[in-house]
Amino acid sequence: MGSPGCLLALLLAPVLLVGIAISTLTAALNGGASSASAPQSVEGVPDTLLDAYVRAPAALEQEFPRCTGMRWQVLAGIGKIESDLLAGHDISPEGDVSPPMIGPRLDGSGNGGNLTPHYDTDGGRWDGDTEYDRAVGPNQHLPNGWSTYGADGNGDGTADPHNAYDSALASARELCMSGGEEVNFNDHDQLSRALFRYNNADWYVDQVLTEIDRFDAIPAAATADAPAGQGGRTAVEWALQQLGKPYVYGANGPDAFDCSSLVQGAWAAAGVDIPRVTTDQYQAGERVSLDALQPGDLLFYDTTDAGAPGPAPSHVTMYIGEGQMVNAPSSGKTVRTEPVQGDFYSPRFIGAVRPGP
Secondary structure: OOOOOOOOOOOOOOOOOOOOOHHHHHHHHOOOOOOOOOOOOEOOEOHHHHHHHHHHHHHHHHHOOOOEOOOHHHHHHHHHHHHHHHOOOEEOOOOEEEOOOEEEEOOOOOHHHOOOOOEOOOOOOOOOOOOEOEEEOOOOEOHHHHHHHOOOOOOOOOOOOOEHHHHHHHHHHHHHHOOOOOOEOOOHHHHHHHHHHHOOOHHHHHHHHHHHHHHHOOOOOOOOOOOOOHHHHHHHHHHHOOOOOEEOOOOEOOOOEOHHHHHHHHHHHOOOOOOOOHHHHOOOOEEEOHHHOOOOOEEEEOOHHHOOOOOOOOEEEEEEEOOEEEEOOOOOOEOEEEEOOOOOOHHHEEEEEEOOO
């Protein structure tokens, strides 16, 4: 039998707490929509940027419930006009943009269509210019507004306009907050006025609305995940209640877990008995592919190169829906959620298993 724990060495990947409320994920599990449904890919929109635009409306709804109707198409329409959806730039799985997207100097000379000087307000922190401001990020935020609208869209503890997730959520917040925190974005007139507040130019509003209409015409995905069985929903709901509890090697709960005890406890809550150790869990259940994942499915990894004891698979997480997983990662860490597709885990993926009676 394999070691009862999962991973002794500290993981090399940064902690990434996704900015999605537990209630939002639970609603999605029960058939609700956490945001406007979207295709898995859209031509011309980098996948990570699309993911950022899809996630932002759900976070906005949690923070400002009187702002309704926000959808990914609105944010993508802005991104198309503001930065050409980051064409020519790289985006990390965590959303960091390289090289940073920095607009023209707003010195009143007509750069960027601007005739009013915008003198420096951030000491060059975001735009590298200590004399005049420049718009920054995928959706081109002015530095002087970032302290008001800036957001931590990927939950890494930093609000950075050069991060796609932060920029997307900041745009949604600005569109809402500039309207007194009560806007119906499904209303054409209210949407138009919100876009004008974002950039005071009629031509700009017209161009963004055209792009929104183009994105609206793309067929939406029926659902991001196959409908989860009741067992999977129950397991995920239980696992999400453990967020923030510490990883302790060999712990069996309720106050601390390692990776395999977390998923064992989750499926026990669903009335399904699975083995305690990772190597045995990998042999118990139906093998499924990544493109057929359902909430509750277990994802297995070979992390022996990072110091995990025993043979592979040496680490397990649980898929929770919408491209996310719940994970008890390693000593010194806590139970958290993070993307399935990430720099640390993706190269070490071995397979997925769907537990069952």
